[in-house]
Amino acid sequence: MKAIHNEERLARYAAENQLNAIFDAATIGMMNIVAYENGEAICSPGDQLDHLFLLVKGKIKVYTTLPNGKSVLLRFNEPLAIIGDMELMTGFPVRCMVESVGETHFIAIKKEALRETAFQDPRFLTFIIKQISNKLHTVSYVSSLNLLYPVENRLASYLISIMSEDPLSPSLVEMRTDLLTDVAELLGTSYRHLNRVITQLAAAGIIERKRGAIFIRNETRLKELASGNLYR
Known part of the structure; x- marks a missing residue:
């Protein structure tokens, strides 16, 4: 992972993904860009995330490892995917492996910053609910695909x-x-x-x-x- 300090690019990513419809100006002001290389892990099972990650460029692969050591593919995600929403709302550690497919860019926001601002914003909470609902639907769908x-x-x-x-x-x-x-x-x-x-x-x-x-x-x-x- 490497940090990208580029205010112009950050503003462009925010505009392209209409982040002003999700976050207030104070939260957007605390965002940063981070980049990952092909095959690099964004997070692993057991990790405690201290940031929320919004995928704004590239593609990620999400899979889980079963108790018998075998892995099962869950999904691929493209912008505007989110990593850390379940962990943010529950406090649980990461349960899935997330890897970068090619080069990826994320907007990262510290959880503390979100608790101080976005947690009281219905726009952000609605966005999180939609993201979590979509993940539950995808897991159910892909389970059928893998089995049948x-x-x-x-x-x-x-x-x-x-x-x-x-x-x-x-x-x-x-x-x-x-x-x-x-x-x-x-x-x-x-x-x-x-x-x-x-x-x-x-x-x-x-x-x-x-x-x-x-x-x-x-x-x-x-x-x-x-x-x-x-x-x-």
């Missing part, structure tokens, strides 16, 4: 979820062998079975596996396989 859909559908959903939405960005996903093992675990399958599914999708011309990466060759077919069921 075949691996090829889950893989398609995963690939669509992590693809860049920049039309100028190449449609590829890094997929080294060690990363593939992690993906298999997140999707609730074995490395061998996931490898078979990737081979099948490549044979169908939907993806191409080359030099440790997966290239999306037929995004339309991939979305059809995902059937609108994304980890978001």
Whole structure:
């Protein structure tokens, strides 16, 4: 993590995400920008967060680790996602792992600052309620996806979820062998079975596996396989 001291960028992020509709001027004045690199952990299970984080650039991956040591993918989030809302309202430690997918920027606000200002503001409280409600809906939805859909559908959903939405960005996903093992675990399958599914999708011309990466060759077919069921 690194801090970015840039008042102009902070003002731009606040305007782009209409933060003045959520926070008062005093709270906005206490915000800072922090940046994370690809794969860097924003928070881990057991952490006690002292900030609320608002994602304003990039994408994050959220997953949980079960008592048996296996991990389960919960969702990907894009702006304006929030980290620390559950912990802010309950005082509980972090329960999920949150990682940066590519470079991410967050607006960070100290909890003490929120308690002094935003906790009395209905706009902020409404925003928090909507965020928590959305997370509960997503967890229920993704649980069904992980339990009831075949691996090829889950893989398609995963690939669509992590693809860049920049039309100028190449449609590829890094997929080294060690990363593939992690993906298999997140999707609730074995490395061998996931490898078979990737081979099948490549044979169908939907993806191409080359030099440790997966290239999306037929995004339309991939979305059809995902059937609108994304980890978001």
